[in-house]
Amino acid sequence: MNSATQARKGLSRKAKENLIAYSFIAPNFIGFSLFTLVPLIFALVLSVLSWDGSNPIEFVGFDNFVRMFKDKTFWQALQNTLLYTAGVVPMTMAAALGLALLLNQKLRGRNFFRTVAFFPYVASLVAVAAVWSFLFSPTRGPVNQVLHMITNLPVSKLPGWATDKNWAIPTVIFFSIWKTMGYYMVIYLAGLQNVNPELYESASLDGAGAINRFRYITIPQLAPTTFFVLMILIINSFKVYDIFITIFAGADNVLSGTTRVLVYQIYNAAFRSLNYGYASAIALVLFLIVLIITIIQFKGEKKFGE
Amino acid sequence: MSKSKKAAVRIILYLLLLILALVMLTPFAWMLSASLKLSKDVFLFPIQWIPENPRWSNYSDIWSKIPLGIFIANTAKLTVIITLLQLFTSSFAAYAFAKLRFKGRDLLFMGYIATIAVPWQAYMVPQFIIMSRLHLNNTHTAIILLQAFSAFGVFMMRQFYQSIPDELCEAARIDGMSEYGIYAKIMLPLSKPALSTITIFTFVAVWNDFLGPLIYLTKTELKTIQIGLRMFISQYSAEYGLIMSGSVIALIPVLIVFLSLQKYFVEGVASSGLKG
Missing domain, CATH: 1.10.3720.10 (MetI-like)
Structure with a gap:
C-alpha cells in the first residue's frame, strides 16, 4: 500500500488516517460512482438532448x-x-x-x-x-x-x-x-x-x-x-x-x-x-x-x- | 370472554389460516400437478390433482428443449460473483463509514443514502450507454457491475457495525492491530447476521432479476433462468406441461436457499422496516 510508504516519508497522522479510510471505501465507491452516480447525472443531461447512440448528439432543449x-x-x-x-x-x-x-x-x-x-x-x-x-x-x-x-x-x-x-x-x-x-x-x-x-x-x-x-x-x-x-x-x-x-x-x-x-x-x-x-x-x-x-x-x- | 366464545374465535382464526394456505399454496400445487401431465390433460376439469400416469419425462425433456442447464449455470455464476463482491465491497466500505473518522465522510455517506431512494429504472438508460461504450453489452460482466456495488448493502452493514461498541476497536488499536486487521478479525466475524441478510437479499434479487438481463443479455447462451424460461414460454406457449416443469425447476433453488436462510431474511426485512 503506498499510503504506508508515504506515511514514512512524514505524512501527517491525519492524512494517513484519511488514506486508510479511503482505501476501505474505494472498492465500492469506484463501482458505485461509475455505474450509479455518473449515469444518474448523465440521465439529467440526456433529457434535453436528442441522441440515438451513434449519430451526433443534438441539444433540443425541452423538446x-x-x-x-x-x-x-x-x-x-x-x-x-x-x-x-x-x-x-x-x-x-x-x-x-x-x-x-x-x-x-x-x-x-x-x-x-x-x-x-x-x-x-x-x-x-x-x-x-x-x-x-x-x-x-x-x-x-x-x-x-x-x-x-x-x-x-x-x-x-x-x-x-x-x-x-x-x-x-x-x-x-x-x-x-x-x-x-x-x-x-x-x-x-x-x-x-x-x-x-x-x-x-x-x-x-x-x-x-x-x-x-x-x-x-x-x-x-x-x-x-x-x-x-x-x-x-x-x-x-x-x-x-x-x-x-x-x-x-x-x-x-x-x-x-x-x-x-x-x-x-x-x-x-x-x-x-x-x-x-x-x-x-x-x-x-x-x-x-x-x-x-x-x-x-x-x-x-x-x-x-x- | 366466556369459554365458548373463546373457542368460536379460535375456530374462526383457524378457518382464516386454512383460507390463507389455500390461496397461497394452490397455485404451487397446481403447478406441480400440471408439471407431471401431458399438455392436453393440463386443463381437464375437474382438476386431477394427482395425475394417474405422472409424466416424469416432462422433467427430462425440458432440458433438451431449452438449454436449461446453461441458464441455471449462468444464473448461479452471476449470483455467486455478485453476492461475493457485494459482501466484500459493502462490508469493507461500511467499516470506514461506521468506525473511522475522515474528511468528507458524512458527505460521501449522504451520497450513498440519496441514491438508495432513486429508482434504478430512472438511470438504466445512461447506464446502458456507458456499458455499451465499454463494450460490455451482451456480457455477464455488465450484469455483475450493475449489481455488485449497491448503496443498500453499504447502508445495511454500517447500521450493523454501529451496534458494535467502538471500545472493541479502540482496544484492538491499542494492541497495535491495523484497521484492516480489526475489520477482518473482529468486525467480520461479529457481523454474520448482517452478512447473511445481505446474502439472501442479493441472492433473491439476482436470481429473480428480470429487466437487467432483458436489456443486456440477448444471446441465448448468456441468458439467465428467468429470461430463458420466459423465452421458452413465449416460443412453446402450448407446451403447458413442460412450461410447468421448467417453472418448478426454476423455483427449487430459491426454495432451498429461502428455507435455509429464512430467519435472516425475515430479520432483514423487519429491521429495514423499523429503521425506515
Missing part, C-alpha cells in the same frame, strides 16, 4: 418534454400506472395488516403459515406468472371453470382476466397482492412486536373490547409502520414493469394501450426507438414522482420520530 406531453401513449402509461397504484397500495396494505394480525396470534403452526405467506415474494416471477396465466386462462383456466360451475354462466360471460381490457389491471393487481403481501406482512409483524403489551392489559382492565383495543391501541401504535409500508408500496408500484410484461406481453414484450406502464415507456423509447433523450425525459418524471414521495416519507418519519 423531449413537449413531445412527452403530446404523446398519447405516455398519458395511457401514466394513467395505467396510477390505476395500478390506486388498487395495489390500499389492498396490499389491508391484506398485509390482516395477515400480520392473524399470524401474530398464538396459533399452531404459525411459523409454517408465515413461511407460506412469504414464499411467493421470493419465488421466481416468470414461473409464478406462468402458473397464474394458466389458472386465469379465460376459456379453460380452472378459475373460470370453478366460476362457471358456481354461477352457471357461460365462460364467454365470465371475466377474461388478463385478456379482457376491463379486467386486465384488476388481474395484475390481484397477482401483485398475492405475490408481495407476505413481504409487507413481515414489516407489520415487526411493528406489532413493538407495541407495548401493557397497553392492551390496562385497556382490558378498563373493559375495552377487542375492536376498541384494535382501534385505539393497535392502529395508532402501528402508525409509523403503516406510513413506511405506504411509502414503499407507492414507490414500488410506480416502478412496476416486470409483472406487467410477464402477465400481459408475448414474445415481443409489447404491451397494449390498456396495460402499458411508465417504465415500459422508458424501455421502449430507449431500446426500441433508440431515442435516449426522450427515454430520459420520461425517466425524469418517474424520478420526480419517487423523489416527492421520498421527501414526504422523510418529513413524515421525522414527525413520527419525535
Whole structure:
C-alpha cells in the first residue's frame, strides 16, 4: 500500500488516517460512482438532448418534454400506472395488516403459515406468472371453470382476466397482492412486536373490547409502520414493469394501450426507438414522482420520530 | 370472554389460516400437478390433482428443449460473483463509514443514502450507454457491475457495525492491530447476521432479476433462468406441461436457499422496516 510508504516519508497522522479510510471505501465507491452516480447525472443531461447512440448528439432543449406531453401513449402509461397504484397500495396494505394480525396470534403452526405467506415474494416471477396465466386462462383456466360451475354462466360471460381490457389491471393487481403481501406482512409483524403489551392489559382492565383495543391501541401504535409500508408500496408500484410484461406481453414484450406502464415507456423509447433523450425525459418524471414521495416519507418519519 | 366464545374465535382464526394456505399454496400445487401431465390433460376439469400416469419425462425433456442447464449455470455464476463482491465491497466500505473518522465522510455517506431512494429504472438508460461504450453489452460482466456495488448493502452493514461498541476497536488499536486487521478479525466475524441478510437479499434479487438481463443479455447462451424460461414460454406457449416443469425447476433453488436462510431474511426485512 503506498499510503504506508508515504506515511514514512512524514505524512501527517491525519492524512494517513484519511488514506486508510479511503482505501476501505474505494472498492465500492469506484463501482458505485461509475455505474450509479455518473449515469444518474448523465440521465439529467440526456433529457434535453436528442441522441440515438451513434449519430451526433443534438441539444433540443425541452423538446423531449413537449413531445412527452403530446404523446398519447405516455398519458395511457401514466394513467395505467396510477390505476395500478390506486388498487395495489390500499389492498396490499389491508391484506398485509390482516395477515400480520392473524399470524401474530398464538396459533399452531404459525411459523409454517408465515413461511407460506412469504414464499411467493421470493419465488421466481416468470414461473409464478406462468402458473397464474394458466389458472386465469379465460376459456379453460380452472378459475373460470370453478366460476362457471358456481354461477352457471357461460365462460364467454365470465371475466377474461388478463385478456379482457376491463379486467386486465384488476388481474395484475390481484397477482401483485398475492405475490408481495407476505413481504409487507413481515414489516407489520415487526411493528406489532413493538407495541407495548401493557397497553392492551390496562385497556382490558378498563373493559375495552377487542375492536376498541384494535382501534385505539393497535392502529395508532402501528402508525409509523403503516406510513413506511405506504411509502414503499407507492414507490414500488410506480416502478412496476416486470409483472406487467410477464402477465400481459408475448414474445415481443409489447404491451397494449390498456396495460402499458411508465417504465415500459422508458424501455421502449430507449431500446426500441433508440431515442435516449426522450427515454430520459420520461425517466425524469418517474424520478420526480419517487423523489416527492421520498421527501414526504422523510418529513413524515421525522414527525413520527419525535 | 366466556369459554365458548373463546373457542368460536379460535375456530374462526383457524378457518382464516386454512383460507390463507389455500390461496397461497394452490397455485404451487397446481403447478406441480400440471408439471407431471401431458399438455392436453393440463386443463381437464375437474382438476386431477394427482395425475394417474405422472409424466416424469416432462422433467427430462425440458432440458433438451431449452438449454436449461446453461441458464441455471449462468444464473448461479452471476449470483455467486455478485453476492461475493457485494459482501466484500459493502462490508469493507461500511467499516470506514461506521468506525473511522475522515474528511468528507458524512458527505460521501449522504451520497450513498440519496441514491438508495432513486429508482434504478430512472438511470438504466445512461447506464446502458456507458456499458455499451465499454463494450460490455451482451456480457455477464455488465450484469455483475450493475449489481455488485449497491448503496443498500453499504447502508445495511454500517447500521450493523454501529451496534458494535467502538471500545472493541479502540482496544484492538491499542494492541497495535491495523484497521484492516480489526475489520477482518473482529468486525467480520461479529457481523454474520448482517452478512447473511445481505446474502439472501442479493441472492433473491439476482436470481429473480428480470429487466437487467432483458436489456443486456440477448444471446441465448448468456441468458439467465428467468429470461430463458420466459423465452421458452413465449416460443412453446402450448407446451403447458413442460412450461410447468421448467417453472418448478426454476423455483427449487430459491426454495432451498429461502428455507435455509429464512430467519435472516425475515430479520432483514423487519429491521429495514423499523429503521425506515
